[in-house]
Amino acid sequence: MWAEFKHALRRLRGRIIGWSLGVGLYSLMMLFMYDAVLEIMGIEELLAAYPPEVMAFIGVTDIFAIMTPPGYLDAYFFGYMTVIIGIFIVGAGASMLVGDEERGVLDLVLAHPISRASLFASRALALVVATMLILLVCWLCWALPSSQTQLRLTWLEFLLPFFTLLAQLLLFGALALLLSFLLPSARLASMISGALLVGNYLLLGLYRLNDNLEPFIRLTPLYYYQGGQATGGLNWGWLGGVMAVTLLLTTGAWLLFQQRDIRVGGEGGWHIPRLAQAIGLGERPPHTAREETG
């Protein structure tokens, strides 16, 4: 398991470095902008002039809360980092196993003495560690130089929102992983998971403008995302709930992987032709039948 974990993490290193650098530099920039934002003459009037719709979509309900550390963190980082870093985890989750299967690489790996459970656990753990490393760099970029700014929070206060962000990211990563076993391709799983994430983000913005959406938004993960507000303390119920759903999705994916026939290269899209054939919309392409039965 350790060998596969090391290998999976090594494969992710390019993305870890790229995402860490990108989001880390952005974090530094936002940190050092805090003082500048506070010192802007007439900032309060400027903020008040913003349409509420705009503020709602960047995660701010109280317009003047943006001047406080939690509000600033929400508005300039945590409010939309679920979507930004979500791009990474949704893509990596969807291709964690099915991506390799579509490239025909998984066949040979699983012919070695490693159980499916062990392979799944190693790669899932590598994905979690990769996400944590990216968030760790972000946290350090916020926490380490913060004493040079007026954004005065302790290291722990900076850390707590990252737990809520990590939980949300893992949930959408697990969703992408599960969908990759249910849908015809990793790319489609990635697209649908990404669409659900962005849809949830937009719905949350609409909810801030319209309370009538509450019954719907309560069914979505991002409703239970504290973001910058977690600097004041974690909502353990929310965090536990999100983690429980993540565990449920991961267990579902694990069960599907256990029962799965490992496809070989070139069979990536055979579900759709079969479905089309089943409902009489198309004929099975001859090459797919040959590849499957060879």
Place this chain on the structure above:
Amino acid sequence: MSEQMAIVTTGLTKSYGAVPALRGVDLVVNKGEIFGFLGPNGAGKTTTIRCLLDLIRPQTGAIRVLGLDPQVDPVAVRARTGYLPGELNLETNLTAEQALRYFNDLRGNRIDWRFINDLAQRLQLDLSIPIKNLSKGNKQKVGIIQALMPRPELLLLDEPTAGLDPLMQQEVYRLLKEARAAGATVFFSSHIISEVEAIADRIAIIRQGVIVEEAEPHQLISMVLRRVRIRFREPVNARPLAELPGVSLLAENELHITVQVEGELDGLIKALAVYPVSDLETERPSLEEIFLAYYEGEKVREDGQNVG
């Protein structure tokens, strides 16, 4: 299951949706033999091999590999097996050495690296080259090395010489014979009759998901037809040749004849000793022709039984 059997499958069936891939495969491979698994594309060779490693699961039937059920104890089966997939895909951003080190790690880092270097040298493979820069044949060599390097008890090789030049094919045959000499069982699929003839102790022919024949290679060859073209230095009466047992005339003119021979060529060669032969060509049968010959024979036998 007997201790002497490396692979036993009974009534193996597998379908991909509405497409049946295996329709009751019964197979026995003895320990210590090189077993050729012949069949045309789409016959079910790859599906059978992938069932043996629990990469895919059959709908019905039983499998024992080295006395173990791959569905119950897949890790133990794979620990004792080396596998070369028919459609070999490796991580392209690794070098050949990095890929082999990864596979070695998956096997607990117990493989003697000198043996790997030896295999690479014999197959003339530079391990420092990235996989993405390797030709198809060189990628195949990486696949062969990773299958052989743990010195497994059982080698499952899906078309092992695909993409290799004739010299390398011969080297692979030598490696497989050495593996057998060291006690390994080799189970390989192919659709090249000469390859099977060169190294296999026994063969099975699979067609449309069913084993249609199990035999030794010489038995297979003896049941097939081959064409022989004979050119003479001067006009002759070649009619007596066509009357030899198992020989039938396909074409003739004054200076050459083409005959079809069933089984061994010994009778024809001896009869030709009295003719002024200037050239002789034999055309080896393709696998499809072997199938046709086999099925025609089957059909004749069935018809005969029906009549009788």
